[in-house]
Amino acid sequence: MLPLFQTLLLSTFPALVIVAGMRDVTSYTIPNWISLALIAAFVPAALAGGLALPAIGLQLAFGVIALVAGMAMFALGWIGGGDAKLFAAVGLWLGWPASLTYLAVTGVTGGALAVALLSLRSLWMRPYVQGGPQWFGRLATPGENVPYGFAIAAGALAAFPGSPLGLALQGLA
Template identity: 65%
Template sequence: MIHTVLTAALMAFPALVILGGVRDLISYRIPNWISLALLAAFIPAALIGLAAGVPLSALGLNLAVGAAALVAGVVMWSLRWIGGGDAKLFAAAALWIGWPAAGTYLAVTGLVGGVFALLLLRLRAASLRSFVLSGPAWFTRLAEPGESVPYGVAIAIGALVAFPNSALVLAAAAL
């Protein structure tokens, strides 16, 4: 029974990070409610995780990783490297990821973000411009020279890759 409840609670994470990545891709905005929902959904998942045998110290590391990601996100936002929604999604996802999966989260997010930026540079080349203009408005905006990179896509992919190694998922798998 507890396995079913924990698994149901864990399903909120992938649904919300995918939604955040898609929203950033099509609108260059990640609504605050997505990051807040991730925070709110973590509480019952953590409590159920405790009941399922996740050590309190592991959840403490989740909190520490989330706090560190929030600080890093605020620094990146203040340097104008990422948007505010990206910083909040980055921190909220890191809270769920915890330690030691944080290394995977950072590496995959950085790698995907770099590859995505390179693809967007190619998409924004003058030689492809005429093809892009016939697409939907959100795609046309992606191809607009000088436009920013919707980094929520990379954050979502990094989070999804790292999530199976988080303490909560590993606890659910062990039940």
């Protein structure tokens, strides 16, 4: 397979994850097409990255586990539906053991994001927020949700280099 084609397939993951994180921060939504594109691109990228069929099966199993965990977090009201779908699609690409880094960085980033938003939403910051873009004003609105897709994207990008597909992409460089 041509190295350029392999690189493009394997680069789909970081590109879509970045788009998802930015979309969630600016609009509080993660479009379904992003999660669907990640899922659709997984098998071609895995084959391009040289993963064996058993390894692909393990990645699929981890994606299912991440889907169940995402659905549980959504049911508990911890994250939104788009976050849950993104969480599962990312889990599919990362597999094991990169998932440990993914979960740790996502959790730490989510906590830092919550603290930052609490600070941003405080009364003393309100005058400084008024002149910013509309999406920034929404981030600063007390009682508004947390765009957790940003934390999921940060965890995904931190974990990807240690995943089988991330290692395959590094081998092409």
